[in-house]
Amino acid sequence: MRAVEYTDAGGPEVVALTEVSDPVPAAGEVLIDVAAAGLNRADVMQRRGVYPPPAGASPIPGLEVSGRVAAAGLGSPAAVQELVGVDVVALLAGGGYAEKVVVDARHVLPVPAGVDVVDAAGLIEVAATVHSNLRGEARVQPGETVLVHGGTGGIGSFALQYLHALGARTLTTVGSPEKARLARSLGADHVIDYREEDIGDRVSEITDGRGADVILDVIGAKYLQTNLRSLAVDGRLVIIGLQGGRKAEADLGLMLARRLRIIATTLRSRDAATKAGIVSGVGEELWPLIEQGRIRVQTDRVFAADDAAAAHDYFDSGAHSGKILLRF
Numbered sequence: 607m608r609a610v611e612y613t614d615a616g617g618p619e620v621v622a623l624t625e626v627s628d629p630v631p632a633a634g635e636v637l638i639d640v641a642a643a644g645l646n647r648a649d650v651m652q653r654r655g656v657y658p659p660p661a662g663a664s665p666i667p668g669l670e671v672s673g674r675v676a677a678a679g680l681g682s683p684a685a686v687q688e689l690v691g692v693d694v695v696a697l698l699a700g701g702g703y704a705e706k707v708v709v710d711a712r713h714v715l716p717v718p719a720g721v722d723v724v725d726a727a728g729l730i731e732v733a734a735t736v737h738s739n740l741r742g743e744a745r746v747q748p749g750e751t752v753l754v755h756g757g758t759g760g761i762g763s764f765a766l767q768y769l770h771a772l773g774a775r776t777l778t779t780v781g782s783p784e785k786a787r788l789a790r791s792l793g794a795d796h797v798i799d800y801r802e803e804d805i806g807d808r809v810s811e812i813t814d815g816r817g818a819d820v821i822l823d824v825i826g827a828k829y830l831q832t833n834l835r836s837l838a839v840d841g842r843l844v845i846i847g848l849q850g851g852r853k854a855e856a857d858l859g860l861m862l863a864r865r866l867r868i869i870a871t872t873l874r875s876r877d878a879a880t881k882a883g884i885v886s887g888v889g890e891e892l893w894p895l896i897e898q899g900r901i902r903v904q905t906d907r908v909f910a911a912d913d914a915a916a917a918h919d920y921f922d923s924g925a926h927s928g929k930i931l932l933r934f
């Protein structure tokens with residue numbers, strides 16, 4: 607089968623189409639004929655050589671796909687065999703940039719009704735990350751105030767729509783007036799331009815000095831002080847990305863006085879049973895919102911698999927809003 611691999615650590619020039627042998631599903635696994643794969647920042651970090659795949663994962667990049675189940679592993683239970691012929695999305699630890707992929711059947715969900723099978727490729731990684739962190743870890747409640755950094759990125763655009771549907775009040779940061787308009791259309795109640803404004807001052811102003819109950823952060827070290835300063839009493843900071851570095855000082859006095867919590871998680875390295883629970887929660891709580899049109903899939907651009915290097919180049923430019931997909 608055709609697959610996209612990295613020939614070395616580096617820029618988009620190391621992204622190359624290759625021929626590899628087809629994967630074979632074991633009992634409890636399904637083989638998917640991939641329609642499309644979603645690009646994620648983790649793929650770019652893997653390409654740069656700073657984020658190797660976890661033990662046992664495919665060296666082929668790609669954390670999420672959509673496509674049709676072509677086969678179930680020999681000895682699979684009836685519920686797994688019944689998936690054959692169904693259009694699904696799958697959460698992967700790797701291997702998605704390929705014509706075929708094998709995955710634990712507990713990590714797939716049917717494509718939501720009304721969503722195009724190619725667009726669906728960009729759903730599960732963001733849905734699982736947003737749900738497991740905002741609901742599972744931070745326990746966001748309707749009526750709470752949540753700051754989402756990067757409101758028009760893959761994660762941010764999904765998080766804003768989900769929080770709006772949940773009845774939370776949202777603040778978000780963006781890098782341009784055009785992205786500010788998009789963030790508002792996704793349900794953001796207040797938008798802060800991180801290139802022009804002081805985030806801490808603006809959060810304080812918008813919340814009358816109270817701060818946000820929860821912050822979903824994709825920046826890490828560079829924003830740690832600002833984030834802690836921007837939290838309300840009993841606030842929760844959930845760090846899921848380190849685009850602004852991994853080491854920083856924290857004001858522990860401030861944390862004690864306001865009873866703040868810092869949570870940091872990564873989805874990719876979670877064990878299979880935990881991922882199965884996360885995927886099932888996404889199916890129960892988020893799939894109905896997508897099928898009702900309350901969360902829309904934000905596809906920015908679809909590239910042919912042959913143009914995977916161009917897709918990575920575009921991702922690196924930061925010009926995108928929402929998801930970039932590779933069609934197989």
Ligand SMILES: NC(=O)c1ccc[n+]([C@@H]2O[C@H](COP(=O)([O-])OP(=O)(O)OC[C@H]3O[C@@H](n4cnc5c(N)ncnc54)[C@H](OP(=O)(O)O)[C@@H]3O)[C@@H](O)[C@H]2O)c1
Nearest residue numbers: 647735756758759760761780781800824846847871872873
């Ligand atoms: N821990 C996990 O399990 C997990 C899972 C999935 C993703 N992630 C992480 O989540 C992050 C976002 O992933 P993605 O796929 O959504 O990437 P993406 O689509 O490229 O989005 C990146 C976002 O970061 C924003 N950003 C960049 N610099 C910023 C700054 N200084 N202040 C505020 N926002 C800034 C961008 O805003 P502008 O475009 O407006 O500049 C953009 O919205 C990545 O770091 C990724 O590694 C973590």
